[in-house]
Amino acid sequence: MSERARILDGTATAKIIRQEVAAEVKALVSTGARVPHLAAVLIGDDPASHTYVGMKQKACSWVGMQSSVHRLPASCSQEEAIALVQGLNDSSEVTGILVQHPLPSHIHEPAVLDCVSAEKDVDGISRSSLGGLINGEPAFASCTPAGIVELLDRYDVQIQGKRVVVVGRSIILGKPVAMMLLNRNATVSICHSRTVDLADEVSRADIVVAAVGRPELITGAMIKPGAVVIDAGYNRVEGRSKDVGDVEYESASARAAWITPVPGGVGPMTIAMLLRNTLRAAQGRYL
Ligand code: NAP
Numbered sequence: 001m002s003e004r005a006r007i008l009d010g011t012a013t014a015k016i017i018r019q020e021v022a023a024e025v026k027a028l029v030s031t032g033a034r035v036p037h038l039a040a041v042l043i044g045d046d047p048a049s050h051t052y053v054g055m056k057q058k059a060c061s062w063v064g065m066q067s068s069v070h071r072l073p074a075s076c077s078q079e080e081a082i083a084l085v086q087g088l089n090d091s092s093e094v095t096g097i098l099v100q101h102p103l104p105s106h107i108h109e110p111a112v113l114d115c116v117s118a119e120k121d122v123d124g125i126s127r128s129s130l131g132g133l134i135n136g137e138p139a140f141a142s143c144t145p146a147g148i149v150e151l152l153d154r155y156d157v158q159i160q161g162k163r164v165v166v167v168g169r170s171i172i173l174g175k176p177v178a179m180m181l182l183n184r185n186a187t188v189s190i191c192h193s194r195t196v197d198l199a200d201e202v203s204r205a206d207i208v209v210a211a212v213g214r215p216e217l218i219t220g221a222m223i224k225p226g227a228v229v230i231d232a233g234y235n236r237v238e239g240r241s242k243d244v245g246d247v248e249y250e251s252a253s254a255r256a257a258w259i260t261p262v263p264g265g266v267g268p269m270t271i272a273m274l275l276r277n278t279l280r281a282a283q284g285r286y287l
Contacts, residue, residue, distance in 0.1 A: 005229070005256035010147070013154050014268035021275045022063040028282060029064070036095045036282035037066040038122065038274070039088045043081060043107070044074030049100045056098065059271045065278060068094075078107045085115040096122030096278040101172075119284075122277035125172055133179050140277045145177035147269025148209060148230050149184065157207070157228055157258060160185040165202050167191045167218065167246070168211030173232060177209055198222070210246035220251025229259040232266040 029035055038060050040053045053069055060067035070084055081103070088094045097120045103109050113126045121129045124142035132139025141149075152159060164186040168174035174190060182188045191201050202208055202222040208229050210218050215235040223229060233246030245262030253259045260266055 005253040005259040008151050008155055008157075008228075008230070008258050008260045008265060010151055010260060010265040010268045013151055014147075014272035016154075017150070017269075017272040017276060018059065018063055021272075021279050024279055024283075025064040028279070033282065034093075034095075035064065035066050036278050037068065037093055038096045038098060038278045039091075039094045040067065040069045041072070041081070041084055041088070041097065041099045042069050043072045043076060043100070044104050046102065049102075053098075053100050056271060056274060059275055060278070063275050063279075065275070074104045076104075076107075078111060081107055081112045082115050085112060089115070089117045089120060094120065095282045096120050096274075098123045098274065101125075120281060122274060122281055124176075124277065130171065130176060133176055133183075136183075140280070141180065141273070142172060142176045143273040143277065144173050144232060144266060144270045145180050146273045146277075148177050148232065148266055149180050150273065151230070151260070151266070151269050152207070152228070155258065159207070162186045162206040163204060164188045164207045164209065165191060165205035166209040166211060167195075167198065167202065168209075168213070168232075170211065173211040174209075177211065177232075181207075181209075208247075212246040214246055215244040216246070216248040218247045218252065220248055220253075220255050223252050223255040225255050226257045227255070229253075229256040230266065231260050231262050234262055234267060 042053050057067040088097050097116045116126050118128050121140050124140040129139040164181045166174050166178045169190050169192045178188045178190050191198055199222045203224055211232040215237050229252050231245035231247040234243040237244045
């Protein structure tokens with residue numbers, strides 16, 4: 001391809017979704033319903049987690065939702081974390097619960113996440129919600145994978161019948177996005193650190209989803225001309241002024257038909273999906 005790829009603009013798309021959510025929140029509240037309320041559980045002092053929770057609170061206020069942060073020290077026990085989550089499950093004030101991860105290493109993360117009740121699991125990463133994704137039962141979709149699929153849909157990128165290669169198999173990203181795309185009738189391969197010839201796998205993809213956490217691992221030379229490239233990665237690299245994706249943007253955009261920038265691609269979509277899930281929880285609707 002001699003032309004450069006068109007941009008799948010996550011910032012602009014997320015803004016549209018936020019406006020849609022804000023309008024629906026207003027309509028819901030006008031019926032006398034309670035204002036949707038996202039409760040974040042924040043354990044420990046991880047600065048990035050504090051930043052993410054702050055961003056999510058700001059986004060809630062933008063769409064007219066309430067939010068609250070429930071903090072525990074890094075030294076808290078697993079039982080204390082579970083008790084906090086159970087209290088939020090029981091609270092009629094709270095619509096959705098977000099347990100900000102990573103949790104301190106002495107806490108078994110799934111044990112806490114699994115305590116979030118299905119109807120409040122707006123982050124969609126409890127085993128129950130992930131199971132729903134696999135067996136087709138109602139469940140909230142986990143936010144980053146859902147944001148990727150939503151972005152493709154908003155740009156009318158065809159998924160059905162396409163050959164998709166997902167690079168990365170984490171439980172929060174690679175596996176659920178692969179399952180969502182499979183559910184949409186794509187033919188999906190999942191690559192990981194033991195994949196023998198990553199370049200060969202990626203070169204056959206109509207849609208590549210990079211979810212690796214390795215700066216610029218996927219180069220333009222691997223991309224099939226005309227492919228769609230979704231880069232979920234953001235990596236801090238010393239000496240670079242902004243975060244870097246898992247895809248080498250310049251070379252990939254010389255071959256792809258569509259590409260997500262970093263930042264401004266997948267990242268903003270994640271928060272937009274969290275807001276939409278919280279709204280759906282308030283409406284009593286699973287995605
Ligand atoms: P993760 O849990 O570390 O998983 C990384 C995956 O990449 C693993 O499955 C690993 O394979 C695979 N991998 C590592 N090196 C590889 C290589 N050389 N070749 C092929 N596969 C390789 O990461 P994650 O949490 O999924 O996050 C992935 C990226 O997405 C990160 O940059 C993260 O910051 C970003 N992210 C973005 C958002 C957002 O909102 N935009 C949300 C979450 C994550 P093995 O399984 O074999 O180890």
